[in-house]
Amino acid sequence: MPYLPMIYVAWADGALSLEEITEIRSRLAASGGIPADSWVILESWLHPEHPPTSVELAELRDRIRELASELPDAERRSLASLGAAMARRRSAEGSRWESASSLRTLEAVEELLGVLGGEATRALLAPEASPAPPSPPEIPEPSFPVETLRTYLAGPHAEIRARVLALITRHEFVVPVGASTRERREHVLERLQDLADAGLGRVAQPETFGGEGNVPGSIALFETLALGDLSLLVKYGVQFGLFGGSVQQLGTEVHHERWLSSIGSLDLPGCYAMTEMDHGSNVRELQTRVRYLPDEDQFEVHTPHRRARKDWIGNAALHGRMATVFGQLEVDGEEHGVHAFMVPIRDDEGALLPGITIEDCGEKIGLHGVDNGRLSFDRVRIPRDHLLDRFGTVTEEGRYESPINSPGRRFFTMLGTLVTGRISIGAAAISASKTALSIALRYSSQRRQFGPSGEDEVPILDYLTQQRLLLPRLAECYALHFTTQALIDDYGASTDDEALRSRVEVEAAALKALASRHAVDTIQSSREACGGRGYLAENRFGELRDDTDVFTTFEGANVVLLQLVARGLLSRYREEMGDLSLRGMVRVLADRAGTEVHRRNPVRSRRSAEDHLRDPETHLDAMQFREQRLLQSVARRLKSRIDDGMDSFHAMNECQDHLVSLARAHAERRVLEEFRRAVEAAPDPEVTGVLTRLMELWALSRLEEDRAWFLETGYMEGSQSRAIRSLVNQLCGELKDDAVALTEGFGIPPELLRAPAARLPDDRD
Amino acid sequence: MPYLPMIYVAWADGALSLEEITEIRSRLAASGGIPADSWVILESWLHPEHPPTSVELAELRDRIRELASELPDAERRSLASLGAAMARRRSAEGSRWESASSLRTLEAVEELLGVLGGEATRALLAPEASPAPPSPPEIPEPSFPVETLRTYLAGPHAEIRARVLALITRHEFVVPVGASTRERREHVLERLQDLADAGLGRVAQPETFGGEGNVPGSIALFETLALGDLSLLVKYGVQFGLFGGSVQQLGTEVHHERWLSSIGSLDLPGCYAMTEMDHGSNVRELQTRVRYLPDEDQFEVHTPHRRARKDWIGNAALHGRMATVFGQLEVDGEEHGVHAFMVPIRDDEGALLPGITIEDCGEKIGLHGVDNGRLSFDRVRIPRDHLLDRFGTVTEEGRYESPINSPGRRFFTMLGTLVTGRISIGAAAISASKTALSIALRYSSQRRQFGPSGEDEVPILDYLTQQRLLLPRLAECYALHFTTQALIDDYGASTDDEALRSRVEVEAAALKALASRHAVDTIQSSREACGGRGYLAENRFGELRDDTDVFTTFEGANVVLLQLVARGLLSRYREEMGDLSLRGMVRVLADRAGTEVHRRNPVRSRRSAEDHLRDPETHLDAMQFREQRLLQSVARRLKSRIDDGMDSFHAMNECQDHLVSLARAHAERRVLEEFRRAVEAAPDPEVTGVLTRLMELWALSRLEEDRAWFLETGYMEGSQSRAIRSLVNQLCGELKDDAVALTEGFGIPPELLRAPAARLPDDRD
Numbered sequence A, B: 001m002p003y004l005p006m007i008y009v010a011w012a013d014g015a016l017s018l019e020e021i022t023e024i025r026s027r028l029a030a031s032g033g034i035p036a037d038s039w040v041i042l043e044s045w046l047h048p049e050h051p052p053t054s055v056e057l058a059e060l061r062d063r064i065r066e067l068a069s070e071l072p073d074a075e076r077r078s079l080a081s082l083g084a085a086m087a088r089r090r091s092a093e094g095s096r097w098e099s100a101s102s103l104r105t106l107e108a109v110e111e112l113l114g115v116l117g118g119e120a121t122r123a124l125l126a127p128e129a130s131p132a133p134p135s136p137p138e139i140p141e142p143s144f145p146v147e148t149l150r151t152y153l154a155g156p157h158a159e160i161r162a163r164v165l166a167l168i169t170r171h172e173f174v175v176p177v178g179a180s181t182r183e184r185r186e187h188v189l190e191r192l193q194d195l196a197d198a199g200l201g202r203v204a205q206p207e208t209f210g211g212e213g214n215v216p217g218s219i220a221l222f223e224t225l226a227l228g229d230l231s232l233l234v235k236y237g238v239q240f241g242l243f244g245g246s247v248q249q250l251g252t253e254v255h256h257e258r259w260l261s262s263i264g265s266l267d268l269p270g271c272y273a274m275t276e277m278d279h280g281s282n283v284r285e286l287q288t289r290v291r292y293l294p295d296e297d298q299f300e301v302h303t304p305h306r307r308a309r310k311d312w313i314g315n316a317a318l319h320g321r322m323a324t325v326f327g328q329l330e331v332d333g334e335e336h337g338v339h340a341f342m343v344p345i346r347d348d349e350g351a352l353l354p355g356i357t358i359e360d361c362g363e364k365i366g367l368h369g370v371d372n373g374r375l376s377f378d379r380v381r382i383p384r385d386h387l388l389d390r391f392g393t394v395t396e397e398g399r400y401e402s403p404i405n406s407p408g409r410r411f412f413t414m415l416g417t418l419v420t421g422r423i424s425i426g427a428a429a430i431s432a433s434k435t436a437l438s439i440a441l442r443y444s445s446q447r448r449q450f451g452p453s454g455e456d457e458v459p460i461l462d463y464l465t466q467q468r469l470l471l472p473r474l475a476e477c478y479a480l481h482f483t484t485q486a487l488i489d490d491y492g493a494s495t496d497d498e499a500l501r502s503r504v505e506v507e508a509a510a511l512k513a514l515a516s517r518h519a520v521d522t523i524q525s526s527r528e529a530c531g532g533r534g535y536l537a538e539n540r541f542g543e544l545r546d547d548t549d550v551f552t553t554f555e556g557a558n559v560v561l562l563q564l565v566a567r568g569l570l571s572r573y574r575e576e577m578g579d580l581s582l583r584g585m586v587r588v589l590a591d592r593a594g595t596e597v598h599r600r601n602p603v604r605s606r607r608s609a610e611d612h613l614r615d616p617e618t619h620l621d622a623m624q625f626r627e628q629r630l631l632q633s634v635a636r637r638l639k640s641r642i643d644d645g646m647d648s649f650h651a652m653n654e655c656q657d658h659l660v661s662l663a664r665a666h667a668e669r670r671v672l673e674e675f676r677r678a679v680e681a682a683p684d685p686e687v688t689g690v691l692t693r694l695m696e697l698w699a700l701s702r703l704e705e706d707r708a709w710f711l712e713t714g715y716m717e718g719s720q721s722r723a724i725r726s727l728v729n730q731l732c733g734e735l736k737d738d739a740v741a742l743t744e745g746f747g748i749p750p751e752l753l754r755a756p757a758a759r760l761p762d763d764r765d
């Protein structure tokens, strides 16, 4: 009798082979202490040739359950105690099972059977699948005031963010379901007009021309817009950021006067036509020719061959009337490099102008609401003052003049104006991640699957792998958020500070590369974290992925940007290196000749105590060490190649992966610094607390990710790297109960979040 | 005069600040050896307050070019020799520049200026952007016979692959552009009928019922089908694989007789209804109730609550007439666990049958041609012989009987029949990768961007980062291809070999997880590798990604499968562990008590000579060590938790990342073994050669990826891990010229490849 529970479990979980049953029988026999009558029963149940049938087992289970239902909880904890209690209650042999020693006998048998008594008991006594699903898990109380965090994240541009949200949460901003590409494009154009009508196209423009003179605010605006339809975002970026920005930044007063206002109101829809079929990343080699014709005092814009057509130009396929066209300027037989020109492409009725040919680029993976086109020019004439001539002009006398004599420096100064776009795209990528993480974390807090035997299934966010999939990415999202806000501020402050501006250019390239990579990766992980539910279109991972994927490519392909960052670091002055020369690098090397990166005290750096590993100084120390060391070693490698007579292109190429690692290392060090500054400035001790944990998680998971490098260089030892791994696990556990609240900090209104998978019990239907 | 080229370069690249110019001037003055008259000219050009204007610089450049055009190549190599030669030819001072010492003077100045003479010279003398684009790069001759490789890859199932290709390359198999979801679904149904009409629905069915009795062939068929429309693939999988397979594998003769033929011909379209709203991964807890009603001798199938509806069921929303429904069987008040039942859901006209409710799951991210539905049953009656009763039956007397008495073992035996689906999905994922890599590598061999100054731009496949992005993935694609073929063979041989079958189950789970991860990752990388061009829908990365993404989720979520693999390894006998008990593991531990994994001779394992690092024994040694060590350490960690009284669920959860690493380590070790076997069996020395390089690249890039672990455990040292990194770079270089030919080995016909980005010069328009 008292053995029944064990016997049932032994057979029912299917884990025993017949050989093992035989083995157990003989061990039981050998162990002694089992009364003869029990032995008979036991033997009959453990007969290898006559195992109990499935029906017998099912009946046995029900009998045990019935008996057990009358027992107090304390006696239901292990198979042995359950068995003993049942025996005591029900059978004639009861009294025999009252002593502690008889319980030990039973426990010994349990041990022999090799079952894990506690949980097997729970499983055995668990009720049949209930007719109703368990109630949804509760969201734990957050450890911090959510509203305070939300306000802190919104930062100094809260007002403009609120203006954007008020608009884009309106019902007409919902993307029409099942709309064709043509309808999507019209819808986006209408919404773009709404934004312009609300004055949102002029935020960056100078106050003299009716704008708000608020460039940083315009980036916060863009960041917020990215919580809605990303096609609208990109169309907005083309019209007001790239097209409007080119007039503002590359043009001079006459151009501002003439065009800024109608661009801001969308009366003049336009394009930014830089890329060509054959030249995307390598802008310096654009093939479009712009010749100054002195007799007519005009420029002639010309596409010399089919592969020099302007490609991918947003707003070109349908709506653009004017385009900022980048081409090689030729004056009086002299080439002066790439310049930007205002070229009318359609008349006020939208008809193509003479000499202009436009094709639609065709269906894209995403951004269906953006009309990208391919543009070509057949000796199109434009007036002389359509040259955006801040950095180079053609005088009335037909002479070329530029405030920057060096064509190389001129080119990079012009390209420097791209920086707004890069910061904006980085910021927008982070917004898309925020959306994805909000959906995935909310779903993970609610979705149950599997659980301890005999208990409710657990929310999938209780799984370590699920935490590892999502929480470090949540931390990264915060890290990049703060870095972006700092960069926006720096950018705002850089107008009259050339050194700061160069630094901002490097950091913008780095941020854009990191943030777009983070977005692609986070959206995919979030999709998978939601299992099948994540594959439903309504849960939005598909559209997020399809629309943001290209953020890794436009505004500079990431791998190209990271090399730009590395070059910037090598020369310490980006403008000096932009031209691919290695001069600056060689100079850096000369400066440092003989000096080695200060090697940290190994005792200090190798400590693996938790408080040491959680110390932000430790993280910064490691990241600084890595950056310096990578900088030195890549410089050394480049130099040795050049000394051997290799040209810089091939030398760079042989060290490309190294350069990219350097750029990432730099970017992460910067992110950590900004994260730390943001934590220190947090307005509330509980907010500081949760942000500190997030920062630790971020920093440690980055170090964990790159621990091979630290081990290779001897900066870390195995024990330390293992300690980091378990600390990352621990931090995931510390943060999981705050995860949903942390996504609430992003302040994404439900109208924008939309995904049914993101519903919490309160708003469940 | 002879300084002009240097002066031009110094100014023109914009790299000099005014301070630096001043510095250079004074150094030049200090260096002496410059003739006074030259010094005057030099000074005038290097005047910090009066830099040359842009026009002066442009004129200077043209003058240099004109002069240089008359020089022989030898004299155009450095700025110094160019300057000297120009001086000799043209000016009165010519003779002064003939001596070697004067050349050295010039070189010293060049050095001072800090410019890199050779490439600056080329840049200076490069022709203006030419009016026509450079000709497309040539594809190098492959190092091996492509046709031989193709035949080898097609393997023993070449004939069935050819049958599939002959069909799906027909024009009606092209997915209609811009079709609505409804049209896509109809199109897929029609094509499915074409496949059935060609006999492709019966390949796996027994010959007795008109099939070909060729299960391995049916997987090769599926693999080939995956080169075409993936919606068709999945619909095919649902009808013939899951629905047909369930009848074949879970049913008995009466069911085979009654249904197999009409399933194979698609006269009976059906569903596989396992998943429910609340239960995806955790199949054992399904809530659908199936009660035997003795009075009627029927079953009653019932959905107890809304969240128990069958969810995601392919073929349910529109076309299915019958469904294999998984539910909890109850006979005479006894629960017997999950069983499968044939439940008619629509009549011959397609109208829903009484008691059946079906909703469309709605728009998905991809697989738009598959009609997934949500099914529920309101006390639906089915005859007793609709229970697929191979592993459990209800007798005429209304008694439950099963050849497997243990419900746990019974459940896992039933689920074991999922193995065909898993291998098939793994194989299909690899096919999708092959498509993506073919497009990206062909494009990368043709697309030029940037280049050494003054030379043609290089194909982007010349970039190390591009090679690193694509070539290890190409190697992985080959690795997984061979592993799949071996697994198909093993599966074919496992019918009567239970031990082999359990092994195949573990390997199938591992392969599916690895292959679907590889596909997602490779498709994304391929997209990015093609820059903007990759974002055009016509280049197919969007559809590939959207359709294959879910391969990480269905047929078992990857993270769940990897845990299953780890459990299988822990117990060494999967069936014994399937029930989550830790018994098997504890036993393994006991077996090995005290024995340590044999620690390799450090001298041997730490050698970093190239031949040692390229030796497959080295790779295998490392991978075996890792797997054994991870197995032991995770077992130890689990045991200590259990000894401390933690239940197995929580113990497993705390070690989840460790378990997943173990599973991956195991899978990679197996892949390496199969790759090696395939290389050894290759039919031609040149094919062996290229496959060997691929295998080395694969193995080393896997070791590189996980080098942190090897460093942590002391198996590798930093120097060795660095040597591996540079060897991976070197192998990328060795393989890049074969890359396009290696994709040709996949044998994807152009009708299926389609993407314009994949066109080579021969087939360019």
Ligand SMILES: Cc1cc2nc3c(=O)[nH]c(=O)nc-3n(C[C@H](O)[C@H](O)[C@H](O)COP(=O)(O)OP(=O)(O)OC[C@H]3O[C@@H](n4cnc5c(N)ncnc54)[C@H](O)[C@@H]3O)c2cc1C
Binding pocket: A238, A272, A273, A274, A275, A278, A279, A280, A281, A282, A311, A312, A313, A314, A315, A364, A367, A372, A550, A553, A554, A555, A556, A557, A559, A560, B447, B448, B449, B450, B460, B463, B465, B466, B528, B529, B530, B531, B532, B533, B535
């Ligand atoms: C949706 C969309 C909208 C766009 N809108 C506009 C617009 O409005 N106006 C406009 O002017 N342009 C626009 N673009 C163009 C965009 O700026 C370019 O796509 C981008 O600059 C990349 O150029 P590419 O596509 O030619 O890629 P390429 O330069 O050909 O690069 C392709 C790939 O080659 C590799 N590669 C290239 N160079 C290097 C290197 N040096 N080192 C290592 N690897 C390298 C990388 O993998 C890279 O991804 C848009 C593009 C898209 C897709």
Ligand SMILES: Cc1cc2nc3c(=O)[nH]c(=O)nc-3n(C[C@H](O)[C@H](O)[C@H](O)COP(=O)(O)OP(=O)(O)OC[C@H]3O[C@@H](n4cnc5c(N)ncnc54)[C@H](O)[C@@H]3O)c2cc1C
Binding pocket: A447, A448, A449, A450, A460, A463, A465, A466, A528, A529, A530, A531, A532, A533, A535, B238, B272, B273, B274, B275, B278, B279, B280, B281, B282, B311, B312, B313, B314, B364, B367, B372, B550, B553, B554, B555, B556, B557, B559, B560
């Ligand atoms: C397009 C499509 C077609 C399908 N077709 C069919 C069909 O024809 N028939 C059918 O029966 N089913 C079908 N399915 C269902 C499919 O089999 C399930 O989606 C799959 O089993 C996963 O279940 P789930 O979606 O409920 O995810 P869940 O089980 O809820 O898991 C969600 C996530 O939780 C986490 N998680 C869950 N368990 C664990 C764990 N133990 N440890 C760590 N993390 C965990 C993982 O991140 C996982 O991705 C289909 C699904 C899709 C999307």
